Amino acid sequence: MIKVDEKNIAWSSDMTIATLLEQMEDVEFCSVIRLNGKLVSSPKFKEVKIPDNSNIQLLPLVAGG
Amino acid sequence: MGQVSLSEVKSTSYERSEVKKGYTDKSLHINVGSNDIRIHSIEEKIKEKFIGGKGYDLWLLWNSVKGTTKWNDPENAICISSGPLGGTPGYPGGGKSIVTTISPLTCAPIDSNVGGYFGPYKKFSGFDVIEINGKAKEDIVILIDGIEQEIKIFEAKDLPKDSYELSNELTTYFDEKKPVNVSVVTSGPGAEHTNFGCLNFTWFDAGRKIVRYKQAGRGGVGTVFADKKIKAVVARYGAVSMKSNNPADLDGLKVVTKSHAKEINELDPKQNRMALVGTTHLVPIMNDHDCLPVNNFKFGSHPGGKLIGEEVYEHIFDKGFDGCWRGCTVACAHGVKDFTPMTGPYKGKKVFVDGPEYETVAGCGSNLGIFDAYTILELNFYCDAYGVDTISVGTSIAFIMECFENKIITIEHTGGLDLSFGNRKNALELVHQMAEGNGFGVIVGKGIRQMKDFFAKEYGADRAFLQDIGMESKGLEFSEYMTKESLAQQGGYGLSLKGAQHDEAWLIFLDMVHNFMPTFENKAEALHWFPMFRTWFSLCGLCKLPWNDIVPEDNKNTSEPAKVEKHINWYAQFFSTVTGRKVSPEDLIPMSEAVYNFQRIFNLKMGLGTREHDTLPYRSMGPVTIEEYESRASRYDTQLKEKYTIDISNMETKDKVALLRQKREEQYELLKDAVYKRRGWTQKGIPTVETVKRLGIDFPEVLEVLKQNNVV
Missing domain, CATH: 3.60.9.10 (Aldehyde ferredoxin oxidoreductase, N-terminal domain)
Structure with a gap:
């Protein structure tokens, strides 16, 4: 089980951030997340695997500047 | 003392x-x-x-x-x-x-x-x-x-x-x-x-x-x-309270103030954590998206980027409240206690360093090939103490380092300083020289535009190459974002009133990552709305960070998430409750538009402010050198083949560089056309008489400046 924005989601061993987001709605603006406190950006979503019991926060649009 | x-x-x-x-x-x-x-x-x-x-x-x-x-x-x-x-x-x-x-x-x-x-x-x-x-x-x-x-x-x-x-x-x-x-x-x-x-x-x-x-x-x-x-x-001045502004509606002001402050308190820890790390969260994000300037904006990422971002500074910053205004819940103005410089007049003494923010990390760090958090702190400290801008210092030294790498300048010019990328000691030495008014630092302190002229005239350097790599627009050094893959952000820099600063429009993610603005008209609309709204903060005495760096949780479900409509509504309430002038969110843009156009005409009064001044160095648009092209060859080759349907199978890299340049420069000129039209300006980039009349800035002296420029 992992937590995404404080909601429980079932975990699978081959789960990446990209596959997680594919099963979620309203995430088209998500280009950065925090995985267990560390920032991960969209170019790495396909390669970063999610460990079981992870805590994930989806960050809003990056405003910058 | x-x-x-x-x-x-x-x-x-x-x-x-x-x-x-x-x-x-x-x-x-x-x-x-x-x-x-x-x-x-x-x-x-x-x-x-x-x-x-x-x-x-x-x-x-x-x-x-x-x-x-x-x-x-x-x-x-x-x-x-x-x-x-x-x-x-x-x-x-x-x-x-x-x-x-x-x-x-x-x-x-x-x-x-x-x-x-x-x-x-x-x-x-x-x-x-x-x-x-x-x-x-x-x-x-x-x-x-x-x-x-x-x-x-x-x-x-x-x-x-x-x-x-x-x-x-x-x-x-x-x-x-x-x-x-x-x-x-x-x-x-x-x-x-x-x-x-x-x-x-x-x-x-x-x-x-x-x-x-x-x-x-x-x-x-x-x-x-x-x-x-x-x-x-x-x-x-003495005690300040919410009554100090003698607001028209004190109770209403308290309500809107509490709402915005409370939301930031609740959501910042879940979002960018600016109360803990300031703007250093942007370092890894920019690095991962190939937008962190490295070696004078040649590249957009570097493995060393992880050494100078929030993961490091979170542990270095002194804990405590860091608002640069009373009660600000963003509280992003962090600093480092008991830092001991290795050089200069404070060598060996403990000082408090205010910063660094993202711009300083990128400008005095990655863009100089420096990936050491403590060297960046020392550059930050001395730039502030000496009263020089960390952005212009960083971008100017980056330019010098590339000139040194290309042997345009040598140790004979620099007084013996090796100014290769990554040379921490000599980057610091240049800053000390700027303060003392001696050595090569004096030349660097003139800024990139003057250095380009000086190197061409005195050292016989290739003026065109200097123009391509010298990252300034209108004479102002670029702030620290890579714009090669975002035409809208190129406009954000090149079409800004004051020069290459991102405070008018920061559109990289909306354009490059989210593709929110695929057409020229979309980009032009963004390059109208965002500069106008951001101008409003400086009319009212506010910081823009609380507007869109922490956003409501349901913001993504609104019709235009990039505008953060809930906050715009709060700002209209803020303005109404203080001034008593009842405004709606739609009224804020016209307020700014009048001042924005006035400033453009002010540029015109000073002999500037026309199309030819809205230019950019090619480094901000695309790869200047073969090294740059080949570092991202797949990206550029794909664009030439798919976007421009060009057969590049038998082309050498230098020819592909030239062809890509031609295409990208054409795009930028088309963007100018679209933006000028949206802003109500002539194709020369001058506000029309109709525009200044609509905005109520048709003062006789304004019309006279327009007349002198054949706009009647």
């Missing part, structure tokens, strides 16, 4: 104007050449049209200078204002000052938005805006004492040279018992010897019991200050 020796040369008592609905309706004018001090009333029509803040600054500056005025002429004025909403305790970002002057770098009006308590203290002392012109013969300090209701000019001798110590000394000198009553504006020795001097604006950190400062960094405002021989301007 205890070095301050001030000799009073002028003193004027005044009756402090009561603040009504965010305004004092008074301006203070000081000529430091004649020591003349005057207080004027601000006309109702000026208040209605220019709102306050940068609008007031620009109006006073316009009336102070001629089209032929140079930055170091006595009539050039430094104007500092807050704005009607400035000085609202507890409203996030509610205490900014805006500084405006004719820039030594751009020869046009520059504006810089800065934290610290000076703007609110100055207003509560009785003045919406101050204008300082003339040139003093000796070093002076100006005091605006709102408690005693006196304005004083002192001749100053033997003051500490640097801003770090001078700010401390003057805070103690003017109110030793209640240092929190004092805010000081200073520059430093670097401002005397470079064209990119900054101003430090202080507040007393009551928790740590030290003086802190933020910088009005861009465009050389500190250089003008130093040229007038002003060592400091000090504002002194």
